[in-house]
Amino acid sequence: MNPSTAVGKSTKFPFQVAVSCWIDLLGYGEMISASRFNPLHPDARDALARIRTFHRIVAENSARYFPTLVMNDGAVAYRDLSLRARAPTHDFLVRAWQMFDAVRNADIKSGHPGPRMVLACGFRMLGRRAGLDASRGHLKSIVERLQIGEIGAEQAVREAAAMRPHFDIVPQLQANFAFTKAYVAEQSGTRGKxxxxxxxxxxxxxxxxxxxxxxLGPDIDWVHPKLSLQTVFAEVRCIHNQRHPSGGPADIRDGLAIAQTLANDPNVLAALRAASK
Incomplete structure (x- = not known):
């Protein structure tokens, strides 16, 4: 590895190379609209059962390095990639396939259209958990009162469990252009090829x-002209071998190689270092 592409362990950049996938239940909107958006309507039972199954499967497939956020009939999974190792890229792809396959099998077995998932990569800016930051004062108060004996351990646990931030975000999804690309591409649907x-x-x-x-299916040149987004997608029909050596397969890219392609710059690390100063 030459000096222009070497990555030190202590190197910190204001941007991360991210990967994200968005999955959506096809036809769910039509199902719930048939019940006039009334959960008490008899036609809503099937829609509610479908979305509960979806939430359960997403939860079962979520993990430390494959966290998810569910939004009604859709869900996003996300991860920052390593600039030095290919294994995280491969691991995310395999986990995404496993979640898609599980949702698809259950959904189609129940007589529904199934899901569509799009996995994309991109840069993301670093963020902060504003909602939790606003709660630090309350947490500090609980700890201080517990220490001086003003409250007991049981009350401290109750107060901490009852805390609800007034505002919260998932920082990994803010200014995350991998998520933007995945979501917009999925929403383009058939019209977007x-x-x-x-x-x-x-x-x-x-x-x-x-x-x-x-x-893989044939290459699909996807473009969103209004957002100036474009990439090449292909349908994943099957992953034949989901296990590879610890370093990851040689034909999948690490975060640095993806960053160089995204920026169209083999010296992208120099630009990142300059941005971090």
């Missing part, structure tokens, strides 16, 4: 050759 049910992956995750352990 991404019909469902299907799982589409941003081909920027891979090198010049298609990985032999993936069954």
């Amino acid at each position: 991404l019909p469902g049910p299907a799982f589409y992956v941003d081909m920027m995750l891979f090198g010049d050759c298609r990985p032999p352990w993936l069954d």
